[in-house]
Amino acid sequence: MREPSIRDAHERDLEAITQIHNAFVSTAAIEWTDVAHTVEERGAWLADQRSAGHPVLVAVVGDDVVGWASFGEFRDSSKWPGYRLTVENTIHVREDHWRGGAGRQLMNALIQRATDMGMHVMVAAVDRENDASIRFHERLGFHEVARMPQVGTKFGRWLDLVLLQRVLGESAPPPHTG
Numbered sequence: 001m002r003e004p005s006i007r008d009a010h011e012r013d014l015e016a017i018t019q020i021h022n023a024f025v026s027t028a029a030i031e032w033t034d035v036a037h038t039v040e041e042r043g044a045w046l047a048d049q050r051s052a053g054h055p056v057l058v059a060v061v062g063d064d065v066v067g068w069a070s071f072g073e074f075r076d077s078s079k080w081p082g083y084r085l086t087v088e089n090t091i092h093v094r095e096d097h098w099r100g101g102a103g104r105q106l107m108n109a110l111i112q113r114a115t116d117m118g119m120h121v122m123v124a125a126v127d128r129e130n131d132a133s134i135r136f137h138e139r140l141g142f143h144e145v146a147r148m149p150q151v152g153t154k155f156g157r158w159l160d161l162v163l164l165q166r167v168l169g170e171s172a173p174p175p176h177t178g
Ligand SMILES: CC(C)(COP(=O)(O)OP(=O)(O)OC[C@H]1O[C@@H](n2cnc3c(N)ncnc32)[C@H](O)[C@@H]1OP(=O)(O)O)[C@@H](O)C(=O)NCCC(=O)NCCS
Pocket: 030, 091, 092, 093, 094, 097, 098, 099, 100, 101, 102, 103, 104, 105, 124, 125, 126, 127, 130, 131, 132, 133, 135, 136, 137, 139, 140
């Protein structure tokens, strides 16, 4: 399998990003929604991510986008500024490229961006049954910090959430400004 390269997403990638994102919406609890994403909605999301200064990265093999990753706020830092140095990631790789290194490359680049922005912690929120994602995040230096039973629902049953985190840098807390 050819080595993927990583770059910032462009508008022309939205079709592929949307398809990869939707691949398991109707069959698995990887994403806690029953509603497929649309290219228009992903376009609005890309614009929002850019204006918030949050990266959206794609993994490319040849001319093909085979995965994407991004991060956003962990909790709303306009309401709770104390969370402003913690981000939550999202990552999806096309199934025919699983175990080919695209996920690791995307995550390494995402962690580098977060670190460069001065972020302190990255959180991954994963469905308990998504063993691949839990193992993947552990391989990328995340460790489990919480299990939250029955905080979600899909397919007429309760879903449990596993929270994993990675501290990005051992910096001291920012000075008190209050
Ligand atoms: C989780 C996911 C992003 C992994 O991407 P990937 O490109 O297959 O990952 P990589 O090939 O770069 O693997 C990176 C490391 O994770 C490990 N890993 C990946 N999938 C794994 C699995 N199913 N079981 C165990 N380990 C796994 C690899 O062995 C590798 O470790 P190593 O380099 O130390 O050997 C991919 O499976 C995916 O997109 N799944 C569906 C969407 C999803 O679950 N997203 C996360 C939602 S929280």
